[in-house]
Amino acid sequence: MPFHLLFRNVTGHWLRSLLTILSVAVAVFLICVLNAVVSGLTRTVSAAASNRLLVQSAVSLYVDLPMAYQQKLAAVPGVEAICKWQWFGGRYEQDKGGFFAQFGIDAEPFRTSYPEITIAEGSYEEFAKNRTACIVGRDTATKYGWKVGQTVPILGTIFQRTDGQPWQFTIAGIYVSDTPTIDQQTMYFRFDYLRESLEQGGAQGPEGVGLYMLRVAPGADPVAVQSAADALFENGPQRVQTTTEAEFNRQFVTMLGDVPTLMQMVGSAVLFAIFFAVLNTMIMAGRERTKDIGILKALGFSDAVTAGLLIGESLLLCALGAVVGIGLGVALEPAFQASVSAMMPGFAFDRSTLLLGAGLALGIGLVSGIVPGLRAARLTTVAALREVG
Amino acid sequence: MTDSTIEIRRLTKAYQRGGETLRVLDELDLHMDAGTFYALMGPSGSGKTTLLNLIGGLDVADTGDVIIGGENLSNYSGSQLARWRAENVGFVFQGFNLLPVLSARENVELPLMLSPLKKRERRAQAERALELVGLTDRMDHKPRELSGGQEQRVAIARAIATDPTLILADEPTGDLDRTTANQVLQLLQRLNRELKKTILMVTHDPEAAGYADKVIHLDKGKLGRIEDNRKLAGKA
Numbered sequence: 001m002p003f004h005l006l007f008r009n010v011t012g013h014w015l016r017s018l019l020t021i022l023s024v025a026v027a028v029f030l031i032c033v034l035n036a037v038v039s040g041l042t043r044t045v046s047a048a049a050s051n052r053l054l055v056q057s058a059v060s061l062y063v064d065l066p067m068a069y070q071q072k073l074a075a076v077p078g079v080e081a082i083c084k085w086q087w088f089g090g091r092y093e094q095d096k097g098g099f100f101a102q103f104g105i106d107a108e109p110f111r112t113s114y115p116e117i118t119i120a121e122g123s124y125e126e127f128a129k130n131r132t133a134c135i136v137g138r139d140t141a142t143k144y145g146w147k148v149g150q151t152v153p154i155l156g157t158i159f160q161r162t163d164g165q166p167w168q169f170t171i172a173g174i175y176v177s178d179t180p181t182i183d184q185q186t187m188y189f190r191f192d193y194l195r196e197s198l199e200q201g202g203a204q205g206p207e208g209v210g211l212y213m214l215r216v217a218p219g220a221d222p223v224a225v226q227s228a229a230d231a232l233f234e235n236g237p238q239r240v241q242t243t244t245e246a247e248f249n250r251q252f253v254t255m256l257g258d259v260p261t262l263m264q265m266v267g268s269a270v271l272f273a274i275f276f277a278v279l280n281t282m283i284m285a286g287r288e289r290t291k292d293i294g295i296l297k298a299l300g301f302s303d304a305v306t307a308g309l310l311i312g313e314s315l316l317l318c319a320l321g322a323v324v325g326i327g328l329g330v331a332l333e334p335a336f337q338a339s340v341s342a343m344m345p346g347f348a349f350d351r352s353t354l355l356l357g358a359g360l361a362l363g364i365g366l367v368s369g370i371v372p373g374l375r376a377a378r379l380t381t382v383a384a385l386r387e388v389g
Numbered sequence: 390m391t392d393s394t395i396e397i398r399r400l401t402k403a404y405q406r407g408g409e410t411l412r413v414l415d416e417l418d419l420h421m422d423a424g425t426f427y428a429l430m431g432p433s434g435s436g437k438t439t440l441l442n443l444i445g446g447l448d449v450a451d452t453g454d455v456i457i458g459g460e461n462l463s464n465y466s467g468s469q470l471a472r473w474r475a476e477n478v479g480f481v482f483q484g485f486n487l488l489p490v491l492s493a494r495e496n497v498e499l500p501l502m503l504s505p506l507k508k509r510e511r512r513a514q515a516e517r518a519l520e521l522v523g524l525t526d527r528m529d530h531k532p533r534e535l536s537g538g539q540e541q542r543v544a545i546a547r548a549i550a551t552d553p554t555l556i557l558a559d560e561p562t563g564d565l566d567r568t569t570a571n572q573v574l575q576l577l578q579r580l581n582r583e584l585k586k587t588i589l590m591v592t593h594d595p596e597a598a599g600y601a602d603k604v605i606h607l608d609k610g611k612l613g614r615i616e617d618n619r620k621l622a623g624k625a
C-alpha cells in the first residue's frame with residue numbers, strides 16, 4: 001500500500017482536506033456536547049436518592065404551599081424528617097448579571113437528609129447556630145473569591161427588604177457535593193431567617209413554602225408515603241403532588257419539552273449533513289483521480305489498493321476531524337461546566353461520549369470512502385485510462 | 390521473463406455499440422521479435438490502442454491468444470495479469486502519465502513498490518532511471534512544474550525502473566513539439582539499442598516511426614504491410 005501517496009492526496013488538496021477535517025471536527029464537537037447534555041440529564045436523574053420525596057403544589061412548581069402543611073406531612077407514617085425549600089431568586093450585588101441559585105432551607109433536617117453534602121471549609125454548626133448564616137457551593141465561592149466568615153450582599157427580587165437594602169448572609173461554610181443531584185453553585189440560607197423577616201415586617205414577599213422534602217424512614221414504603229401525602233390534601237385547600245426525587249428531577253430538566261429526544265434529533269441531523277458533505281467530497285476526489293487509478297492499475301497495483309487509497313484517505317480525514325473535535329471538547333469542558341452546571345451538574349465529556357464522537361466520525365469516514373473506493377476497484381484499467389483529462 | 394518474443398494468434402476484440410458489433414481486431418496474427426523497436430501505425434480508430442492494451446495485459450481479448458515469452462496471457466486471471474505487468478512491462482501513455490501529487494522521483498519509484506526492494510534500494514534505482522533519461526536535476530519537481538517533454542521522460546524513467554523487457558508506448562510524442570519529440574524518440578531508441586528492450590510504440594507520425602526498426606501498419610482491425618527500416622536504410 002503506497003501510504004505516501006495517500007498522504008500526498010490529502011496534502012495535495014490541502015484546502016479541501018482542511019475544510020473536510022474542520023466540518024467533521026465541528027460535527028464531532030457538537031455531538032459530544034449534545035451527548036454530554038443528554039447523559040448529564042440522565043445522570044442527574046439517576047443519581048437521585050430513593051428515600052427522598054418532594055411535595056409540590058399540584059398546580060405548578062411556581063405555586064407555594066401553606067406553612068400549615070408541614071405538621072400534617074410530618075405526621076404521615078413513614079416520614080422520618082421534613083425539610084422546607086424556598087426559591088429565593090436573588091442577585092449578588094457585585095455581579096447582577098451572573099446567576100446562582102439560593103434556597104431557604106431548614107438547617108437540621110437538611111444536614112441529615114443530604115449526606116452527599118460535605119463541608120470543605122468552615123462548619124455546619126456555625127450555620128445551624130447563626131440565623132443569618134449561609135453555606136455556599138465551592139464553585140460559586142471560588143468564582144467570587146468568597147471566604148468563610150465573609151458577609152455577602154444579595155439583592156432580593158421575590159423577597160425584598162423594606163429598607164431597600166440587600167440581604168446580608170454570612171458564609172458559615174463552603175460545601176462540596178459528590179452527586180449531581182446537588183450542584184456546587186448554590187447558596188443555602190436559613191428559611192427561619194426569611195420567615196422571621198417577613199413576619200416582623202423587615203421584608204415583603206410570598207408567605208408560603210415552595211417545596212417540602214420528605215425523608216422516608218428505612219424500611220418504610222416510599223410509594224405508600226407518596227400516596228398518603230397526596231391523599232391528605234385531596235379536598236384542598238390546595239392539592240399537592242408528591243414525587244420521588246428522580247421523577248422530580250426528570251420533570252425539572254424536561255420542563256422545556258423532551259430535551260433528550262430533541263438533542264438526539266439535532267445530533268442526527270448534524271451527523272447526516274456532515275456524512276453527505278464528506279461523501280460528496282470523497283466521490284469528487286474519486287472521480288478526479290480516475291486517470292490516477294488507471295495508471296496505478298496499469299503499473300500492477302491491485303483493485304484493493306486503489307480502493308484502499310480512497311478509504312484510507314476518507315478515514316484519515318475523519319479521524320483527524322475527530323481528534324480536533326474531541327480536543328476542542330476537552331479543552332472547552334471547564335468553560336461548559338461552569339456555564340451549565342447550575343442546571344446540569346452532571347455535564348461532562350465522559351469516555352463514552354468521546355468514544356461515541358470518534359466512532360461516528362470513523363463510521364462516516366468508512367462509508368464515505370467505501371462508495372468511491374468500490375467504484376475505483378470496479379473500474380477497468382482501460383476505461384480509466386480512456387478518460388480524457 | 391527474459392525472452393519477450395510476442396506471438397499473436399487469431400486475436401479478436403469487438404465492442405457492442407448501439408446494437409451493432411464493432412470488430413476492432415479481427416482474427417489478427419502477428420509475430421514480433423524480442424529486442425526489436427516496433428512502430429505501430431494506422432488511421433484513427435483502427436485499433437492500435439486496443440492492440441497495445443491486449444499485448445500489455447491491460448485488457449482481455451474475446452478470442453485468440455497473446456503469447457509473450459512463451460506465456461499465454463489468455464490463461465491469466467486479473468490479478469495474475471497485474472502481477473505479470475508489474476514484472477514485465479513498462480508503459481508510457483500519451484499526455485497524462487504521472488500522478489500529479491507525487492514528485493518525479495516518487496512517480497518513478499511507484500512501480501518499484503510492488504517489488505521486494507527496500508526503500509533505499511527503490512530510491513537508488515529510481516534515481517538511476519532518472520539519470521538515464523537526463524533528469525537528475527528535476528527529481529523533486531512535481532509534474533506540473535515540468536515541461537511536456539520532461540514529463541514524458543519521467544514516464545519513460547518509470548517504465549524502465551523495474552527493468553522490464555517490454556516497453557509499450559501509446560503515442561508518447563503526440564503532445565510534443567518536433568524537437569522535444571525527437572529527444573524522446575532518441576531516448577527510446579537508446580533503450581532499445583543499449584538495454585535491448587523490446588519496444589512497441591503507437592504513433593501517427595511517420596518521422597517518429599522512422600526511429601523504429603520495423604513499422605507495423607494496422608487498418609480496420611487487419612494487419613497491413615510491415616516495413617523494415619533497417620533494410621530500407623541498407624538499400625539507401
Ligand SMILES: Nc1ncnc2c1ncn2[C@@H]1O[C@H](COP(=O)(O)OP(=O)(O)OP(=O)(O)O)[C@@H](O)[C@H]1O
Nearest residue numbers: 404405406413431432433434435436437438439440
Ligand atoms: N470501450 C469501448 N466501447 C466501445 N467502443 C470502443 C471502446 N474502446 C474503443 N472503442 C472503439 O474501438 C475502435 C478502436 O479504438 P482504438 O482506441 O484502439 O483506436 P486507435 O487506433 O488507438 O485510435 P486513435 O489513433 O484515435 O488513438 C474505435 O472505433 C473506438 O471508438
Ligand SMILES: [Mg+2]
Nearest residue numbers: 437438439559
Ligand atoms: Mg489510440
